[in-house]
Amino acid sequence: MGRGAYALARVAVIVRAPARWLWWLGLLSAGIGVLMPGLTGRRIGVSAGAALFIVGGALAFRVHQRRYAELARGASRAGRAVFLQDRAVTLRSWRRGRRWWLLAAFPVALASSLLVPAAAGLALAGLGAGLWAKALWLGGLERREGALLWVRPEWVKGSPAGPSVRGYLTTGLAAGDALPGGARRRGGAAKAGGTAVSGAR
Template identity: 60%
Template sequence: MGRGGQGLVRVPVVVRAGAAPLWWLGVVAAGVGALPGGLTGRRIGVLTGAALWILVAAATACSRRKRYTALAREATRAAKYDVLQDRAVTVRNWRRAHLWWLAAGFLAALGGAFVVPAAAGMAMAGAGVGLWIKAAWLGRRERDGDVLLWVRVDWLGRRAGSPAGKAVKGYRSTGLAAGDAAPGGARRRPQQRVAA
């Protein structure tokens, strides 16, 4: 990064990176977890899981919204020599940094099925849905403000922390055409790709 430029990653991409693994691991854990009767029985387990799915999805989607809003409002324009990280690299880095947490959560969800069948897996899937909702909310903010939101790589740390964590001192912004991810962090369709 020459001339003092910073490495930047898209905020919604970091938020969205955990959604798919949490969803799929949760679905598998809930499916396998429904097989044993558990201590409570399948019916109570599935009903408990459905309630947890809603609660966890809502809590995940709504957490730290004030912090995200404040950081987005005060975002400064990205500098000419800042380097924009590709979406695929951001997702890969996040998943590598959280691999053991995802594996531990999956195993805990499977173990919990012997007490309350399917419930922990459904809660895990709910966390994935909550992250998708949060990323979509950030995408609406980006479209409304006609900007894309970025955060410095070094502020996330080696463990790819939260883009609204204490270490994050501010966001950078670019026009909507920058980078290879659409507002909200999804992949751009080929016809959407425009040179920044």
């Protein structure tokens, strides 16, 4: 995995990063869009949106799932020289590079309501729900294995299970400031700037 000191980011936190944005932007655009009659009418638009919500959620949940499992099985124990990236830092870093396409998705979904009311907004919300469910699935995997999954952030080019990711590293469940699945840990959070892995193995 390399020598020397380097940072690690939680895999589940990266997966969760766009989920809330997609969920709320999708619901907001769907809520506004349903007020527009559109070319197809509201009933058809909402019905199509409900189908897209289910399909989008399933796709977001299933994509790369086998790759996540393979990387988890092949994960090695993190060394003493690494530093754990805080949850807030991971979220901020992810959103900084991708906030424009997240924000652009809102007006695009809203504009599509002129044709099919609410459909694109519900599709966005479905993607967010699917990613949130995938983070929960990863949390279950972490609890069963008794180890948290980490990845070097410079390897993540879009997905933490993409081809540029060479492997995962693990720590004990008490490491870092995020619970299995990526939710914020209540109390006992790591200080900003990272915490040495050796203190929580």
